Amino acid sequence: MPTPASPTSGPPSTAPLSLCARHPRVPAERLVAAMVPPPRFDSVRFATYVPDPGRPSQREAVEVLSAFAAGLGTGGGTGAGSGSGGGLRRWLRRDGGGARRAAGTGGGPRGVYLDGGYGVGKTHLLASLWHAAPAPAERKAFGTFVELTHLVGALGFQQAVTTLSGHALLCIDEFELDDPGDTVLVSSLLGRLVEAGVALAATSNTLPGRLGEGRFASADFLREIQGLSAHFRSLRIDGEDYRHRGLPEAPAPADTARVVRAAHAVPGAALDDFPALLAHLATVHPSRYGALVDGLSAVCLTDVRPVPDQATALRLVVLADRLYDREVPVLASGVPFDALFGEEMLTGGYRKKYFRAVSRLTALARDGERLGAD
Incomplete structure (x- = not known):
């Protein structure tokens, strides 16, 4: 599946990984042992919860x-x-x-x-x-x-x-x-x-x-x-959503050249074309999306565009959750993340999931602003 061409200039380059090239298999015996809070919540405690x-x-x-x-x-x-x-x-x-x-x-x-x-x-x-x-x-x-x-x-x-x-x-x-x-x-x-x-x-x-x-x-x-x-x-x-309490608006999408440069400059980053990634998600059971993103330092996406249908949208929600759990920053070109889901989705029965996905991807996009910075 296609990924953008390598950059011709910039910092020393490493070949990025690709989510589309990953086909994780999780042995049954590992499933119970892996049932612990994800990395984002390794260090949380009641004392670190800040009530409004x-x-x-x-x-x-x-x-x-x-x-x-x-x-x-x-x-x-x-x-x-x-x-x-x-x-x-x-x-x-x-x-x-x-x-x-x-x-x-x-x-x-x-x-x-x-x-x-x-x-x-x-x-x-x-x-x-x-x-x-x-x-x-x-x-x-x-x-x-x-x-x-x-x-x-x-x-x-x-x-x-x-x-x-x-x-x-x-x-x-x-x-x-x-x-x-x-x-x-x-x-x-x-x-x-x-x-x-x-x-x-x-x-x-x-x-x-x-x-x-x-x-x-x-x-x-x-x-x-x-x-x-x-x-x-x-x-x-x-x-209210704590991720937006007093925080700036979601960052604007990056241009494709910057996304590609960052993917080559950051060891352990994945670089994928967004439509190709959506197609790949349909071939991986959502329960394996955690394994799909394990070990990644960042996810770089090009050509982000509105999600075409509800089945695809629900798979993307699970991926967003697993990226957020693992604190994987995201840098993307294309449309902003608040334009991923159409009005029919945002007013339908799964709207809470879509709002959660937008909220979490926005938080990860803020983290992704620092990727590949000169």
């Missing part, structure tokens, strides 16, 4: 999740057979009784669901919970919904249950509510894990047609996970 002073729910979420994590270390939700944990019961009492009433007679593991728009720090808080939970790393799992469904597909349902049942905590980021089949699959998996004593935490995307309705996100999530709703306490996190 005008949004009290953000401070409250930190306090509640900190208490939840502490409860996991005193017998609550710490793996198979943990049954009724005193620490988690104390957390439930601090909840004011609502979650305790939902517990039935057996106590046992509970979950938290983080409800809020994009850019309010849900993933930061979810990763902070993973880090704060006192269980060893091999007994905690963190992954996106797509990564979890791929794990079930690779291991088989029963083996996935067996493998994850020994964990103290499972954190699921970006729980997808727009695929009924996958939602039922994961809901069944979580039901088995609840029985085994695994504590759960999740964020989610809202259902198509429900976006923009604010607090309906929590009701959608609890309904879609069917019989598990009693095990979750919903935490609403209000606020």
